[in-house]
Amino acid sequence: MSPKIVDREAKRQAILAAAIAVFAEKGYHATKMADIARKAEMGKGTLYEYFRTKEELPKSIFGLMLEAFDQEISQLEQAHADPVDAIMAGIQLCFQDLDEFAYVTPLVFEILGNKDLDRSIGLSEDFKQWLEGINQFFIAQIQAGQAQGKISSKLSAPIFARMLVSILDGMATHYCMFHFQPDFFMAQVKALEDMVCSYLVSSIGDKQ
Amino acid sequence: MSPKIVDREAKRQAILAAAIAVFAEKGYHATKMADIARKAEMGKGTLYEYFRTKEELPKSIFGLMLEAFDQEISQLEQAHADPVDAIMAGIQLCFQDLDEFAYVTPLVFEILGNKDLDRSIGLSEDFKQWLEGINQFFIAQIQAGQAQGKISSKLSAPIFARMLVSILDGMATHYCMFHFQPDFFMAQVKALEDMVCSYLVSSIGDKQ
Amino acid sequence: MSPKIVDREAKRQAILAAAIAVFAEKGYHATKMADIARKAEMGKGTLYEYFRTKEELPKSIFGLMLEAFDQEISQLEQAHADPVDAIMAGIQLCFQDLDEFAYVTPLVFEILGNKDLDRSIGLSEDFKQWLEGINQFFIAQIQAGQAQGKISSKLSAPIFARMLVSILDGMATHYCMFHFQPDFFMAQVKALEDMVCSYLVSSIGDKQ
Amino acid sequence: MSPKIVDREAKRQAILAAAIAVFAEKGYHATKMADIARKAEMGKGTLYEYFRTKEELPKSIFGLMLEAFDQEISQLEQAHADPVDAIMAGIQLCFQDLDEFAYVTPLVFEILGNKDLDRSIGLSEDFKQWLEGINQFFIAQIQAGQAQGKISSKLSAPIFARMLVSILDGMATHYCMFHFQPDFFMAQVKALEDMVCSYLVSSIGDKQ
DNA sequence: AATGAATGAGCCTTCATTCAT
DNA sequence: AATGAATGAAGGCTCATTCAT
Numbered sequence: 091m092s093p094k095i096v097d098r099e100a101k102r103q104a105i106l107a108a109a110i111a112v113f114a115e116k117g118y119h120a121t122k123m124a125d126i127a128r129k130a131e132m133g134k135g136t137l138y139e140y141f142r143t144k145e146e147l148p149k150s151i152f153g154l155m156l157e158a159f160d161q162e163i164s165q166l167e168q169a170h171a172d173p174v175d176a177i178m179a180g181i182q183l184c185f186q187d188l189d190e191f192a193y194v195t196p197l198v199f200e201i202l203g204n205k206d207l208d209r210s211i212g213l214s215e216d217f218k219q220w221l222e223g224i225n226q227f228f229i230a231q232i233q234a235g236q237a238q239g240k241i242s243s244k245l246s247a248p249i250f251a252r253m254l255v256s257i258l259d260g261m262a263t264h265y266c267m268f269h270f271q272p273d274f275f276m277a278q279v280k281a282l283e284d285m286v287c288s289y290l291v292s293s294i295g296d297k298q
Numbered sequence: 299m300s301p302k303i304v305d306r307e308a309k310r311q312a313i314l315a316a317a318i319a320v321f322a323e324k325g326y327h328a329t330k331m332a333d334i335a336r337k338a339e340m341g342k343g344t345l346y347e348y349f350r351t352k353e354e355l356p357k358s359i360f361g362l363m364l365e366a367f368d369q370e371i372s373q374l375e376q377a378h379a380d381p382v383d384a385i386m387a388g389i390q391l392c393f394q395d396l397d398e399f400a401y402v403t404p405l406v407f408e409i410l411g412n413k414d415l416d417r418s419i420g421l422s423e424d425f426k427q428w429l430e431g432i433n434q435f436f437i438a439q440i441q442a443g444q445a446q447g448k449i450s451s452k453l454s455a456p457i458f459a460r461m462l463v464s465i466l467d468g469m470a471t472h473y474c475m476f477h478f479q480p481d482f483f484m485a486q487v488k489a490l491e492d493m494v495c496s497y498l499v500s501s502i503g504d505k506q
Numbered sequence: 507m508s509p510k511i512v513d514r515e516a517k518r519q520a521i522l523a524a525a526i527a528v529f530a531e532k533g534y535h536a537t538k539m540a541d542i543a544r545k546a547e548m549g550k551g552t553l554y555e556y557f558r559t560k561e562e563l564p565k566s567i568f569g570l571m572l573e574a575f576d577q578e579i580s581q582l583e584q585a586h587a588d589p590v591d592a593i594m595a596g597i598q599l600c601f602q603d604l605d606e607f608a609y610v611t612p613l614v615f616e617i618l619g620n621k622d623l624d625r626s627i628g629l630s631e632d633f634k635q636w637l638e639g640i641n642q643f644f645i646a647q648i649q650a651g652q653a654q655g656k657i658s659s660k661l662s663a664p665i666f667a668r669m670l671v672s673i674l675d676g677m678a679t680h681y682c683m684f685h686f687q688p689d690f691f692m693a694q695v696k697a698l699e700d701m702v703c704s705y706l707v708s709s710i711g712d713k714q
Numbered sequence: 715m716s717p718k719i720v721d722r723e724a725k726r727q728a729i730l731a732a733a734i735a736v737f738a739e740k741g742y743h744a745t746k747m748a749d750i751a752r753k754a755e756m757g758k759g760t761l762y763e764y765f766r767t768k769e770e771l772p773k774s775i776f777g778l779m780l781e782a783f784d785q786e787i788s789q790l791e792q793a794h795a796d797p798v799d800a801i802m803a804g805i806q807l808c809f810q811d812l813d814e815f816a817y818v819t820p821l822v823f824e825i826l827g828n829k830d831l832d833r834s835i836g837l838s839e840d841f842k843q844w845l846e847g848i849n850q851f852f853i854a855q856i857q858a859g860q861a862q863g864k865i866s867s868k869l870s871a872p873i874f875a876r877m878l879v880s881i882l883d884g885m886a887t888h889y890c891m892f893h894f895q896p897d898f899f900m901a902q903v904k905a906l907e908d909m910v911c912s913y914l915v916s917s918i919g920d921k922q
Numbered sequence: 923a924a925t926g927a928a929t930g931a932g933c934c935t936t937c938a939t940t941c942a943t
Numbered sequence: 944a945a946t947g948a949a950t951g952a953a954g955g956c957t958c959a960t961t962c963a964t
Contacts, residue, residue: 117412119327123959124926133925135962144959196411202475203408204325218476245489252478253469253486260468261461267410268426270460278461281453285497292496309948331934341950346935514927533828535743539955549929554956616827618891619820620741634892661905668894669885669902676884677877683826684842686876694877697869701913708912747938748947757946759940768938 109147149211173235184258192266317355321405381443392466400474525563565627589651600674608682733771773835797859808882816890
């Protein structure tokens with residue numbers, strides 16, 4: 091409410107923006123606090139007015155990102171009446187705003203790859219929970235679809251859902267890492283949707 | 299006249315084994331050369347008799363691994379007469395010996411996440427080529443299958459193949475990172491094979 | 507708003523003074539950065555705020571010294587109308603402030619004696635040029651003296667001048683290394699001047 | 715007498731020769747024991763059968779050199795009847811075999827410049843004594859010449875002699891360091907002899 | 923609140939020396 | 944006697960963090 095508060099929050103954001111940019115360019119370990127200060131156009135000391143340690147920076151960055159993710163997932167839960175539609179929407183959601191995320195992919199890797207850092211930031215734990223959220227969404231939709239006779243009863247919802255989560259992460263990660271042409275990637279997504287969709291509904295109506 | 303006889307190759311392997319173990323436990327940056335020396339039960343100086351720098355260790359580790367991979371891929375090329383069988387074999391190959399690989403997954407992440415380290419080791423470049431090898435294998439098999447009328451002509455080989463590569467990497471990575479129960483993962487692989495297989499042959503014989 | 511105010515130049519000088527003192531006491535290789543930091547009463551890290559490497563220290567020390575030398579030589583060029591007077595003044599200049607220089611003589615030796623160090627510092631190159639400057643001064647004065655009939659035409663200016671340079675360096679160096687009594691050394695200088703002076707004018711007016 | 719002894723002595727010499735060569739090329743600090751072993755074509759361990767430490771190598775090298783010097787000086791003492799001739803011979807002696815010495819000049823510098831090393835090797839002490847031997851020789855000859863009326867009584871033998879020693883060292887050192895053309899250097903030596911000779915006999919027969 | 927000078931713990935690497943063979 | 948593999952103490956340098964101004 092007071093101007094001070096606004097200032098502080100804006101400055102925090104400015105620092106985070108600078109940190110994201112420099113981390114993305116150099117990676118976490120290769121980034122010095124001095125680099126971030128320079129990018130944010132402030133003194134090194136000032137950074138420590140807003141973040142107690144270097145580790146707080148990725149902690150905040152990913153905290154915000156995962157928070158945003160979580161919101162989007164919970165929105166999904168309600169938007170679609172038809173389970174198969176909902177699943178397709180879930181797939182699409184995973185590939186939304188991927189370009190923004192591509193930026194920090196190497197940073198995610200570096201943190202997940204460093205036990206100490208990861209423990210302190212809790213990234214892999216948060217990440218796991220985020221995936222689990224998606225997983226639960228898919229499980230629920232598949233089971234609903236099976237109950238409604240719209241999805242083959244032969245497939246195991248927990249197994250298929252978890253497989254789907256891995257698949258989506260794999261495709262998203264490869265897009266982020268290898269910088270596919272958008273058209274080429276879109277075609278891949280289309281192929282995936284097609285394959286998943288036909289598989290879900292396959293043998294519905296088969297006599298058993 | 300009789301200098302101390304040492305099996306240098308065995309010692310190199312012992313060091314690499316120690317390095318893998320410590321890297322896996324702590325990550326690359328958090329691992330000190332002293333840690334590796336202690337694990338390998340030798341002096342710090344001895345490490346440098348076998349590897350010029352700390353970076354040489356992951357370089358050797360991944361050099362050996364990717365070499366082994368490459369051999370296995372090239373073997374695949376010939377073993378299967380039926381393209382669809384070959385594709386299934388390719389999928390299975392990607393999930394072979396995954397437990398051994400799981401060990402170093404975080405190390406891969408950390409290196410891919412660090413520009414300097416990656417450049418010096420050349421891991422992402424090697425990794426990309428390895429994936430490209432698999433991609434080419436799938437493309438070739440799909441096209442062969444289409445030529446033989448065993449695979450639907452509707453799908454684009456380059457797009458589907460590349461999607462499959464991303465999918466396989468995603469599933470393998472999630473297995474390595476989240477330590478699924480083997481049965482649970484096997485069921486996922488089964489579901490994937492099932493889905494891919496039906497998609498490849500779908501609408502063969504459809505009148506169009 | 508008001509950052510810590512520091513006279514960076516003064517601090518640089520303080521570090522150089524400490525470095526000279528410790529180098530003089532122990533020699534370059536035996537001096538640890540920690541020794542210099544202790545002598546300068548600051549942390550090791552602070553040294554690196556002012557000098558990028560250990561080698562920068564002798565580089566700066568000799569840079570400043572040779573700069574001062576060069577100025578003094580160029581002043582000599584004009585101050586004396588009579589060439590013989592100028593030569594005597596040149597000789598005296600070489601023995602001025604010798605006590606200050608005595609301090610770093612062993613350091614000069616150590617650097618000149620170490621190929622790598624010398625290359626990086628460029629000391630022997632600078633030193634050579636400095637001697638060449640003195641040499642040219644003597645050559646010019648001798649030739650002027652010969653043109654004016656004040657110096658024997660029999661002697662070769664380039665040869666005599668270069669000999670004189672070696673002689674002066676030899677005497678200065680011995681003074682610095684063996685710490686002669688000032689009176690004893692002054693008497694040597696006097697003898698040299700006497701000898702050189704009589705030799706320069708010898709056989710002027712001889713009929714030939 | 716026994717072949718073993720001869721073998722050992724030959725090997726010691728081989729090691730010293732290798733050491734001189736490598737020290738000359740790289741300087742003392744930059745030379746590793748492994749370099750010397752390689753040059754001498756033997757194992758590192760073997761070096762330590764002949765020399766207890768790295769420092770023993772320059773200690774032996776200079777021990778032998780200075781021993782050879784001392785012999786030559788003492789020979790001078792008797793060879794010349796005329797004091798002025800003897801002094802000229804002394805000057806020439808200082809410039810004999812200079813090319814051989816040029817080889818190790820940087821090594822001498824490096825050792826003289828390092829207090830610890832010098833103390834352990836005792837080089838500067840030995841060097842000082844060697845110079846003092848030459849000094850005493852010149853003093854004796856000058857005084858003899860003065861007694862015989864062949865050298866001006868005006869000059870102080872101790873002062874002139876010591877000056878001469880510094881001069882000779884200066885010229886020899888510059889030859890070794892700056893690699894003058896032999897002719898150019900010979901002409902300098904000639905000029906020096908000429909100057910010294912005329913100065914010694916100057917004003918003999920002056921009325922006083 | 924903002925700054926950046928100062929700090930020192932910590933790490934990779936070197937290399938003289940040892941010693942088992 | 945000869946070897947060279949093994950060792951570990953030591954040093955230059957980095958950089959996250961502190962704190963005086």
